[in-house]
Amino acid sequence: MNKIFSKTLILSFSLLLGLFAFEDVFTSRLNFSKIGNSKNNSYYLTGDPASFQFDGNLEMISTGFNYSDKAFKRTYDPTVIQNINASYYTLRQIDNKSFFAAGLAYEDLRLKDMWGSREKDFYDDYFSTADSSAGKTAYYGPRLQFMYNAELSKDLFFGLLIDYGVERGLKDTFPQTITIMRNSSYKMGLDYRKEKFGIGLHARYYDDQTHYESVKFFVEVEAKTFMGYHVFYNENSSSRSRKKRVRNGLEAGGHLRVGRVDENVVNIAASFLHRSSTSEVYTSYSKPRGYWERQGLHIKTDFSSYSIDKISLKLYGEYLTYNDWGKSLISNTLILENKESYFTAGANIQYKPSLINKYWLGGGIGHVAYDYIEYLYPFQDKRSGIEWNAYAGAEMMFSSKLNSGIRLHYEKTVPKFYWNTEYFQNIGLGIMLEHLFSFGYIGANFDFIKQNPSDSEDFNRKYQIILTFRRK
Numbered sequence: 310m311n312k313i314f315s316k317t318l319i320l321s322f323s324l325l326l327g328l329f330a331f332e333d334v335f336t337s338r339l340n341f342s343k344i345g346n347s348k349n350n351s352y353y354l355t356g357d358p359a360s361f362q363f364d365g366n367l368e369m370i371s372t373g374f375n376y377s378d379k380a381f382k383r384t385y386d387p388t389v390i391q392n393i394n395a396s397y398y399t400l401r402q403i404d405n406k407s408f409f410a411a412g413l414a415y416e417d418l419r420l421k422d423m424w425g426s427r428e429k430d431f432y433d434d435y436f437s438t439a440d441s442s443a444g445k446t447a448y449y450g451p452r453l454q455f456m457y458n459a460e461l462s463k464d465l466f467f468g469l470l471i472d473y474g475v476e477r478g479l480k481d482t483f484p485q486t487i488t489i490m491r492n493s494s495y496k497m498g499l500d501y502r503k504e505k506f507g508i509g510l511h512a513r514y515y516d517d518q519t520h521y522e523s524v525k526f527f528v529e530v531e532a533k534t535f536m537g538y539h540v541f542y543n544e545n546s547s548s549r550s551r552k553k554r555v556r557n558g559l560e561a562g563g564h565l566r567v568g569r570v571d572e573n574v575v576n577i578a579a580s581f582l583h584r585s586s587t588s589e590v591y592t593s594y595s596k597p598r599g600y601w602e603r604q605g606l607h608i609k610t611d612f613s614s615y616s617i618d619k620i621s622l623k624l625y626g627e628y629l630t631y632n633d634w635g636k637s638l639i640s641n642t643l644i645l646e647n648k649e650s651y652f653t654a655g656a657n658i659q660y661k662p663s664l665i666n667k668y669w670l671g672g673g674i675g676h677v678a679y680d681y682i683e684y685l686y687p688f689q690d691k692r693s694g695i696e697w698n699a700y701a702g703a704e705m706m707f708s709s710k711l712n713s714g715i716r717l718h719y720e721k722t723v724p725k726f727y728w729n730t731e732y733f734q735n736i737g738l739g740i741m742l743e744h745l746f747s748f749g750y751i752g753a754n755f756d757f758i759k760q761n762p763s764d765s766e767d768f769n770r771k772y773q774i775i776l777t778f779r780r781k
Contacts, residue, residue, distance in 0.1 A: 332433070333492065333515045333558055335584050336607050341625050341655055341673060342700040342718050351500070354578040354609045355564045357511040358456050358468025359500035363408065367400040373775040380767035381760075383727055385431035385439060388422035398454070407459035416476075418448040427486045427521060427532075427552075429478065432727055435635045435645060436588035436599035438521065438544070438552055440532040444482030450475050450490075464503055470496040484523035484530055484550070492517035492556075507566035515558035515584070523550040534590055534598050536637055537645045537683040538727060542598070544590060551591040558584035562607075577610040582631070589638075597638035605631025623657040625673070637685075648680045649725075653696070665706035672699040677723045690726035697721050702739075714741035730762035743777075752777040 339353070351360040375392040382388065398412030420429070423446060425439040452474035461467050471494070478488035498511030523532075532544040534552075544550065562580030586601040611625040633647035655673025678693035698720035705713050716739035723732050736759045743752035753776050760769040 332430070332490075333494070333517060333556065333584070334433075335558065335603055335631070336560075336580070336582055336605065336629065338629060338651060338653070339609060339625075339627055341623075341653075341657065342671065342698060342716070351507060351509065351564055351566055351576055351578075354576055354611070355498075355509065355511055355562065355580070356470075356496065357498035357500060357509050357564065358458060358470040358496060359466045359498040359511070360507075360509055360564070361456065361458055361468060363400060366402055367398075367779065369398055369777055369779040371396045371775060371777045373773065375771065375773045377769065377771040379769045381730070381762050381765050381769055383432065383729075385424065385426040385428075385437075387420035389419075391419040391421070393417045403459075407457070409458075410454075410456040412452075412454040414452045414454075416449065416452070419445065420448070421445045423480075427480070427488075427523070429488065429490075432538075432725075434554070434586065434588070435537055435601050435633075436534060436554075436586075438532065438534045438590065439541075440484060440523075440530050442482050442484065442530050444480050446478055446480045446486075446488075448476055448478040448488070450477055464501055466500045466502065468498050468500070470494075472496075484532075487522045487524060488519065490517065490519040496560075502566075505567070505569050508563070510563045511561070513558075513560040515556070515560075517554075517556040519554045519556075521552040521554075534588075536599055536685065537635070537688075539683055539686045539688050540644065542639070552588065553591070554586065554588050556584060556586045558582065571615055573612075573614045573616055575610070575612050578608070580607045581605075582607065587638075599635055599644075600638055601633065601635040603631055603633045605629065619661050621659045621661070623659075623671075624655075625657070626652075626654045627675075628652050642685070644685050645681070645683045647682070648678075650676075650678045652676050655698075665712075666704065668701075668703045670701045673697065679725055681726055692723070692726060694723035694732060695721075696723055704741075710745040712741075712743045715739065716741075728762075730764055732763045734761045734763070735759065736761075749778060749780045752779075 372395040377390040379386060379388055394414060394416040396412060396414035398410065400408060400410040402408045422443065424443045425441060427440060428434065428437045429448060431437045431439065455471045456468065458466060458468045473493045476490045480486040494513060494515045496511060496513040498509055500509035501507060532550065533541040534544060535541045560580050560582045562578065564576065564578035566574060566576050568574035582605045584603045588598040590596045590598055608628045611623055614622045630650040634643065635645045636643050653673050653675030655671060657669060657671030659667055659669040661667040674695065674697040676693065677696055680691045682689045698718060700716065700718035702716035703714065707713055718737040720735045721732055722735065724730060737757065739754065739756045741752065741754045743750055756773040758771040762768070
């Protein structure tokens with residue numbers, strides 16, 4: 310049961326990350342405190358569908374509730390975030406050389422007390438539109454994911470991952486901005502796997518088209534389109550205002566494994582990434598606003614050792630760097646540049662005295678650096694700092710039918726410049742229970758995170774509850 314449960318967690322994280330991360334965030338840093346000592350490490354480093362390995366069939370239903378209150382926030386952030394979601398996914402072996410997985414999710418996201426922002430995330434785009442109203446916005450819609458994996462010839466595997474979603478948003482105050490987002494992601498890869506050696510290649514294409522429409526736009530509501538975070542363009546008042554944003558991204562990379570997965574193994578993965586974004590505003594005539602490009606490199610590596618009885622060790626490292634530049638489409642002028650880099654190194658040790666119990670302890674330290682420059686309004690913010698985290702956890706069987714787990718973590722993070730604090734100290738607690746019944750497994754996960762800024766008495770809290778059912 311414990312072995313099956315661990316594999317289920319791997320699949321759950323992989324599918325849920327794709328299903329509920331609706332917008333493409335270009336690339337995400339890995340959370341090694343949640344991954345633990347997974348032996349399926351080529352997949353979690355790359356996301357290459359050709360590297361995914363799973364034995365047997367799986368069927369799972371999940372529903373979750375997230376709640377965040379932000380006493381400490383940026384100007385255009387919501388005060389409260391509430392998210393209710395549900396998902397169903399299944400994995401089926403077609404034959405002994407191929408399998409198919411599919412997932413369907415629906416999400417209802419509520420952003421409350423949003424001052425001025427028409428965007429779902431104002432700070433995720435250098436050409437965001439804001440107005441002088443305040444209110445609440447609801448975003449909801451389905452998301453589909455399909456994965457296919459097959460052995461083409463001896464030791465050579467092919468994988469395909471398709472992700473597609475449509476989301477609608479509506480702001481409850483004037484101007485009642487309607488948002489419609491459609492995005493899709495297509496990823497494929499090849500993985501050549503021998504007992505002591507593996508190599509793979511993967512590529513991904515991302516497409517996102519988002520449309521905003523203010524159906525009632527009063528003169529007393531002042532709208533602005535920001536170019537960077539300090540320069541804005543005043544939009545004309547009209548009976549109807551529209552905005553269109555188009556994002557396209559490409560990723561190409563590969564990975565290398567040396568060593569047996571169940572002994573001593575080294576993995577390294579690298580990806581090159583490029584994304585472009587164009588924003589246009591329409592009132593009585595078309596008004597192009599901005600064009601933004603981002604390019605980067607992402608390297609991840611780990612060393613895992615299982616040579617000591619009952620003890621396993623993982624050493625890991627990650628490096629991410631990217632450069633941005635944005636120009637005004639009104640004057641065809643370069644208006645901003647941004648450079649970011651992240652480096653992390655850490656270790657995780659796990660003690661497994663039996664097949665049903667395990668305990669782990671780990672931590673990491675890293676360096677982050679930001680350098681943001683605006684040219685139309687001379688401004689530069691350059692900061693860097695050390696980040697670190699420490700975590701511990703355990704999984705224990707209380708009986709032949711009840712499995713439990715607990716996870717604790719404490720970390721320091723350095724935010725980007727538009728947070729008015731030097732750093733955050735975060736405390737987290739996670740609790741898991743899963744019980745076996747005659748019809749299948751029912752599980753519950755609870756997570757709590759407290760985010761403390763360095764120079765404020767206010768703090769932010771996040772609660773998450775996830776209920777799951779999976780067949781035996």
